[in-house]
Amino acid sequence: MNALRQTICAALALGLVGGAASAETRVTYKSAKSGSSYYQMGVELAEAMKAGSGGDISVTVEESQGSVQNVMEVRARGADYVFTTPPSLVGLAQNGKAMFEGKTAPAFDEIRALFPIPSLTMHFVMSQDSGATALADLEGKSILLGKGSFGATEGAKYLDMFGLANSVEIADAELSNAVAALKNGQIDGFVTAGSFPAPNVVEAAASTPVTVVPLSDEQITQSKRTRIVIPAGTYAGQEQDVTTTSLPVAAFTTTKMDDETAYQLTKTYWENKAKMADTSPWWGNVTPELMANITTELHPGALRYYEEAGIATETSQ
Incomplete structure (x- = not known):
């Protein structure tokens, strides 16, 4: 009986370890209005993330009413939240200017950039x-x-x-x-x-x-x-x-996201961008030179990839 119990416990332990090792990383990607080119990009990016990671990264695309909404939702979202917006809008949110006047929140200061998308x-x-x-x-x-x-x-x-x-x-x-x-x-x-x-x-x-x-x-x-x-x-x-x-438009997350997830998202994006461009030419217009348009601090996980890949970043990033 004890031997049987030990065997079952060992099997369960292996199952738990195996499950953790192959755990799927789930990400919510807040994009744009359905039917728009940017929503289509979100769908294409989700497919590329799944294929490029061998199924380890699962991206759910959410419709949005616009970039301002995407930024505002940072206040209530968790570590799995990725969204698109012009870098300039993040700056306005962090400084409480224009449409964000009187709507400042500590969460805005936690926004970090991942990678540029078509402008x-x-x-x-x-x-x-x-x-x-x-x-x-x-x-x-x-x-x-x-x-x-x-x-x-x-x-x-x-x-x-x-x-x-x-x-x-x-x-x-x-x-x-x-x-x-x-x-x-x-x-x-x-x-x-x-x-x-x-x-x-x-x-x-x-x-x-x-x-x-x-x-x-x-x-x-x-x-x-x-x-x-x-x-x-x-x-x-x-x-x-x-x-x-x-x-310019880019994909962002917050400091709530762990470094490894941000690293894998950024790495998978750049390594599969050429394949996306084969289907939709607008991805071909994203080059490392667009990194200069990102005025927000990069997520440490994303920065790790850029350093490994030899892609230049700004000191402010």
Whole structure:
């Protein structure tokens, strides 16, 4: 009887040890609105994490109403929480400025960065028939901005900033109608923000000749946004590089996450990014150079990976 009991106890002990060794790391990834490109990225990243870790990392993608919500939820989330937001928004939260004024929380100071994801890139898409090849050429044209999105807000800001607000006709329509309206000649162009190649710009360029209008270095400086280059050939008929502005975006967690989990997430992401780019080209636009856009301190686990991989980081990170 004692021998049997010892055998059973030993088997249970081995089972517990084996279970701990193969324990699945579960992570919640707070992304964006379902149907958006950033939600799709979250799904792709979750699949890559599972495949790249041999099933050891399981990522559940949660829909979000926006980056501000993602940051605010840090106050109530645990060690498994990963979210996406522009680095600049984390800075505002930690300093209690803008939309975070009067809403400061100690949890905001615990936010740490993991890795960059594709940036929100401004596209001014004009029909070739409009003859527009520079931002000044939008004067007298009909433009669709859409409503409520970053691209719509940013587009309106640029029109005002560069003296075009009173000389451009703003079409009263949703951005989802932009491609059809452009093809039918109802508008001369539209403004959208998304990681390139942006699906709606790909669709527009495939259905009618378009020009993605570049911004000058002076305009980019004045916008106070980050300069980015859309390489030639990204869209049908695009024969030259297009310089424009972008809003960097990154994945974050908090100090509640243990170092090993942060390390494995960061390592698996970078080592599987090329495979993700084979399916969705926007991942190919994430390079180590984007690390310079992260203004938040890196999680120690992520920093360990960057040091091992020889990827340069800033002293402030």
